[in-house]
Amino acid sequence: MLATANGRSDKVIPAPAGDRMLQVNDLSRRISRYRTQIDEAVARVVASAWFVLGPEVTDFEKRFATFLGSAHCVGVGNGTDALRIALLAVGAGRGDRIATAANAGMYATTAILALGAEPLFLDADSSHHVPLAEVKRAAESGAKAIVVTHLYGLAVAGIEDVAAFCRSRGVALIEDCAQAHGAAIAGRRVGTFGDAGCFSFYPTKNLGGLGDGGAVVTNDEALAGRARRLRQYGWGAKYNVELPAGGNSRLDALQAAVLSALLPHLDADNARRRAIAARYSAGLKTGIERPPEAGNAYVAHLYVIRTRDRESLRRHLERSGIGTDVHYPIPDHRQHTLKAAYADVHLPVTESHAKDVLTLPCFPEMTDDEVTRVIDAVNGWSA
Numbered sequence: 001m002l003a004t005a006n007g008r009s010d011k012v013i014p015a016p017a018g019d020r021m022l023q024v025n026d027l028s029r030r031i032s033r034y035r036t037q038i039d040e041a042v043a044r045v046v047a048s049a050w051f052v053l054g055p056e057v058t059d060f061e062k063r064f065a066t067f068l069g070s071a072h073c074v075g076v077g078n079g080t081d082a083l084r085i086a087l088l089a090v091g092a093g094r095g096d097r098i099a100t101a102a103n104a105g106m107y108a109t110t111a112i113l114a115l116g117a118e119p120l121f122l123d124a125d126s127s128h129h130v131p132l133a134e135v136k137r138a139a140e141s142g143a144k145a146i147v148v149t150h151l152y153g154l155a156v157a158g159i160e161d162v163a164a165f166c167r168s169r170g171v172a173l174i175e176d177c178a179q180a181h182g183a184a185i186a187g188r189r190v191g192t193f194g195d196a197g198c199f200s201f202y203p204t205k206n207l208g209g210l211g212d213g214g215a216v217v218t219n220d221e222a223l224a225g226r227a228r229r230l231r232q233y234g235w236g237a238k239y240n241v242e243l244p245a246g247g248n249s250r251l252d253a254l255q256a257a258v259l260s261a262l263l264p265h266l267d268a269d270n271a272r273r274r275a276i277a278a279r280y281s282a283g284l285k286t287g288i289e290r291p292p293e294a295g296n297a298y299v300a301h302l303y304v305i306r307t308r309d310r311e312s313l314r315r316h317l318e319r320s321g322i323g324t325d326v327h328y329p330i331p332d333h334r335q336h337t338l339k340a341a342y343a344d345v346h347l348p349v350t351e352s353h354a355k356d357v358l359t360l361p362c363f364p365e366m367t368d369d370e371v372t373r374v375i376d377a378v379n380g381w382s383a
Contacts, residue, residue: 022361022370023323024302025204029365034262038210041257051253053232060256061215063263067182068189070197070217072224075251076231079178079200082214083111083147086196088245089216089226090172092117092145099138100147101130102332103350108147108176109332115245117144121333123347127292128304128357129156135165145172148194150180152327153206153273153301154294155190163193174198178214179301181206182270191217196227201259206273206301207266209255272364273300276371280360283375302327303362310358313381320377325359 031038045056057075065073076082092098094116100108102121112119120143122134128151138146146166150156159175166173173194177183181199183190191197199205201213216227226243229235234246277300281290289306291298304327307313314324331350333342360374 021318021321021323022373024325024359024361025363026365027203027208030208030363033365034265037261038258041261042254045254045257048253052250054253056253056260057251057256060251060260060263063260064199064215065217067263067266068191068197068217070189070192071219072217072221074216074218074224074227074231075256076214076216076227077249077251078212079176079198079202079214080107080111081231081247081249082198082200082216083108083174083176084114085227085230085249086174086198086216086218086223087111087115087117087145087147087172088230089218089223090145090174090195092172093245096144097142098145098147099135099141099143100332101149101151101350102347103128103328103353104149104151104176104332105328106332106335107178108149109338112147119332119338121331121342121345121347124349124353126349127154127157128152128353129154129158132158132161132165135162139165139169139171143171145174147174147176149176149178150183150190152291152304153179153183153299154291155180155183155185155297157185157294157297159185159190159193166194178202178205180299181301182266183299184296192219195220196223201255206270206299207259207262209258209262211252211255213251213255213259214249215251269364270299273362274298276300276362276364276366277303279368279371280362280375283372283379285379288378300362303360304357305360306353306356307358308356310356313358313378316381317374317377320373320380322374322377323361326357327359328357329354 061073096117097120098112098117099120103124109119122130125131175191175194175197177191177197178200180190196218199215201209218224229243230246231249234241234243236242331354333345
């Protein structure tokens with residue numbers, strides 16, 4: 001049960017003199033930490049004069065597929081395109097009903113709408129994930145495909161059961177892994193349970209590049225072949241369009257080279273994220289609902305708490321020099337462009353969470369002193 005904060009005085013913990021606001025994710029520190037590897041990767045691509053697809057992309061695709069334990073990886077332009085292309089590759093399209101979570105920032109919904117398909121919104125459980133019961137409801141409602149999101153870096157605990165159910169019903173399962181690079185259940189990485197897994201390499205991700213990028217991973221060779229054609233105009237061979245609905249969504253060689261340089265550090269960086277999350281969970285006072293303890297199933301892309309007086313806590317932390325964010329404040333079915341069409345849809349857990357979730361700083365380059373500072377600031381707040 002979500003409780004309010006206790007009655008302690010509202011104690012502001014000032015930032016150390018001369019320090020700027022502590023961000024939810026400070027990318028400048030990641031760039032500084034890996035500057036040598038990044039510079040070498042960029043120089044190699046510039047010297048090659050091969051900037052789109054090519055050997056750097058092929059090499060990264062092989063490396064990332066091996067890391068995940070997947071047979072195929074297809075690099076694309078961004079995470080949303082990865083979802084769109086994966087859905088097309090499993091045969092979903094215009095007029096189909098495609099189910100997705102409503103609490104994950106509109107990304108899957110955007111991909112579904114781009115197909116001319118109809119989103120079917122599913123409610124979450126206390127872990128912020130779509131439970132098996134909602135997946136079953138989607139199948140009974142005629143969903144052609146289901147997008148399951150591993151939200152905030154936490155693998156869906158029931159993903160094996162969800163995948164087994166979808167296979168038994170002939171419903172395509174797409175895993176949205178944009179926030180869960182490297183998360184694993186029983187030694188198996190997310191992205192390998194469904195028909196396809198989709199990743200974003202946006203700079204803030206656990207594995208992020210210097211711009212947009214994405215990938216579709218799969219163990220299905222035919223699906224991978226369709227995804228490769230769809231990312232480049234539907235070509236089977238150059239200028240020979242074999243598939244409809246193709247587009248231009250190719251992973252840049254520059255991004256691929258940088259991702260290859262950072263991939264060997266991903267597990268260690270995820271371990272550091274988990275250590276920060278564990279300190280938060282142990283140190284935050286009663287009245288703050290924390291993420292569940294989940295071992296390697298959690299890669300702490302975001303550390304999201306719940307509190308009934310979110311805006312008060314946000315203001316308090318800002319005065320203490322600590323940045324926060326809200327992931328996500330508006331459920332998909334309540335977005336301005338959709339709310340009229342979905343006025344009769346009520347997802348009580350999703351709607352409740354949207355009012356009280358709050359993201360605290362969590363990134364591998366945070367110092368132990370900064371983690372303590374956040375804990376002390378939160379514990380010095382009262383509603």
